[in-house]
Amino acid sequence: MLGQVRVRDFRYQIRYGSVMQHYRNLKIRSVLTILTVFTVLCILFSLNNHLQDSRLQDIQDRIHELDCGSHVNLTFDEFNPDVIDDGSYIPSPKQLVPNIVHYILFTIHEIEFSHFVSILSVLKNQKPDIIYIHCDCHQLTGDYWPRVLRLAQLTETRLIVRSIFRPFGIFGRKFNKLWLNWHASDITRIRVLREFGGIYLDRDVYVVRSLNRFRTHEMTIDFEGNGTVLASQTLIAHKNARFLKLWLLSYCEYDSKFWYYNTGVLPTKEIIEKRPELIHRLNGEFGADSVAFCPLIYHSYYKNWRQKFYAFHLLIRGDYLSPNGWCLGGNRPKISQFNEQNIRQLNTTFGEMTREVFAFETQLVNKHSIR
Template identity: 30%
Template sequence: MWQKKTLPHTSITHSIPATDVNYNCTPVVPRILHLAWYGSKTRPAFRFHHVISVMSSLRFIQPERIMFWHDEVPIGKWWTFIRQKINKTTTSLVLMQREAPKEIFGRPVTKSEHHSDIVRLEAVMKYGGIYHDLDVIVLRPLGKLYCHNTTMGEESPDYLCNGFFMSVANATFLKLWHDSYHSFDSTQWGYHSVKMPGIIAKRHPGLVHVEKDTIHKPNWEVPERRKLYEDGVFYNWTARNYAVHLWYRFHNVDYNPESIKRLNKTVGQIFRYIFYGLSYML
């Protein structure tokens, strides 16, 4: 037996707005959502946390269209489920088939994560819009972030994570970032995906708006991840987060609509909030 319950530090969770049109500035980033699906041959099925991610964007971004970049289309019941969800909204789903890039500027690209890194950057450069990983959960409208030419979230003081970014098409920051791939080395795991945008931001701070603690906090480091996944620990995501990055490859547990009812941890709160529309259920 379970019932709705609100924890003391989540007093504002039921007042988070569904829309946010009062920017007090001119929005320039189009409501195009880019998602990427690469490296799926070993596990091709869409999963429940992917559903939560897309549902969160349907609710808070309300994109005009979703451009789903992929080498192969996902399979499974949750892929069918989310396509049905999208069909019930005003959002159009566009399947953007693109083979995994084998090289960039003549330099070999061998890892699926790097394939996705390149596809997402080139997609937003060309079309503008918002990109986020399928383990990023959007928690409230992005509001004034639409008014910056480019926005990224800080992962740590020297790193900007490419798991979420938004931009106008052909932004100078994105061009500099893309041009840095002339020195790409696949043995350097996160250099071009997180370190290089951090370097460019420090050199050209006027080209990018940086959100320090509203997108990728808690970060991927163990003490931070515990705030998401440790039983009885509740991170106050309602206070300021535009989104939460789940860093799911470090957790990698399959959930479903029934099992999330009993998750006594932050990720349980977030999943229930998006899937059921309530901030906390026990």
Template identity: 35%
Template structure:
């Protein structure tokens, strides 16, 4: 009977240890998605230059977000941007938010086994404050704000290329590309879930204008929020690459030291390239023709895919 009692105690201890391990793993997983709540109005009273100098610790979770609505196929450009995010940012998790049942295509087949990548089902916003959204791209504009208010993290467009890690910006409440004398770019947003600007930006959709392509995504938040309260964000005028760099990417050859010095990220303008650079010899990029594409973008892509910017013949 004593032997049976000892065996029972041993089994109970083993179960307790297993449950404790499971609980620790669960807490670690939750920490990927949940950042501490922060009262930035109160914090800014103590740290007057909060979004200039940043805090002494990382406050934005290392989560990269992409949004893809009404299209189950991962393109080569999106594949490349995901590969760059994994390679250079090394996120705890990269979440693709989509309303599709499943993602497809040969490029998705190359990504889906990566444990850092998760797919999260998201209902595509079709209205905002009872106002119907006019286009899927406006749905994406709204969705990125919803995602950042829920999780915080690093939002990237599906044609936004990360060229080096963004961890230095995770010390700020919110970081955004805001070129001189221009509106903000929403292709890259790095924000804590309690960011004051993100909340006010979302509320500004009460004045949604579906007839204007970039009114709510760039013009209105710049004019009505940031021009009077620039302290809500950390402003990057150049290094986020949100201003059109079409000639730099597709009409010139710049070496790696140049683009690494100038940019943390760069917007590839994939949907606009055909009419902005009509003379470009390649209409659709892939893993084969990129090897010999002798322009800056070709060098960037080869550095991501083949660990060297050099031409491959």
């Protein structure tokens, strides 16, 4: 009897073991199937994104009616300028460029300290009809954003957040991933100006005084590096400016190995030096040459900053003075991360600049609160 029980138990264990082994095999096969399906879906999704990016890039290139083999019609119908001896031209008696300010934000979807300072300076000193913030987003965030909305309302300035696609290449050439946001912004600012015309500003550009005198020119550009490289941080252009078309087409020779080659070096050498009449050229008035102006605003107080300059490229990322050596190299000021509190203690040009625009905000709000 005991032997029969043991035999039954043994047979049960064999059957139970077989069932469990079969169940484990099913689990393994199910997991492998799920992983395989997931991997295939990821590959398909990646391919779809790649194809979608390529299609969007092709669409953007076609919208701007340019390709690397297209004929370039270099006529500007708004007026026929008289070229003078220095290669520039006599400006139009009318304002050609609309009073529209453009910013571009890629991957950063909030208004940070330096951008808020820039917007304050624009509202105070330029008084634009419209401010466009072109963004790969649908809405903006951050503590400063509600203040921007209120100031736009108080100054009766149209403020438009325009959702756009961030390009990943140009004319079939992929951007270097190391500089993707920068190169995407470089291309987009040209396209935006070709679509609307106006004043393009990097989000850390401080407008010192009205730029209206440059709106009578087809296009105005400042230079850096002792005048050898165009500065793209502040651009003023009519939408049909001839240089914009040539600048965009110069990206047919996009070189992904260099950060500023296609934006600054190539167009200066191959276009402006050969056709200087296409632009109104400045020599530092937009504060683009950091070697010259950074010590004036961050290390000391320069009393003529309002008279000497029309704008400054502050080289502030968010609220922190750029650590890349572009501004002051290793000789950084004691305070290089800024906020509304510590700027009150700065006895430098930058301290006065920021206090001035924050005072503008306070006065504006108080004026309308009294009403």
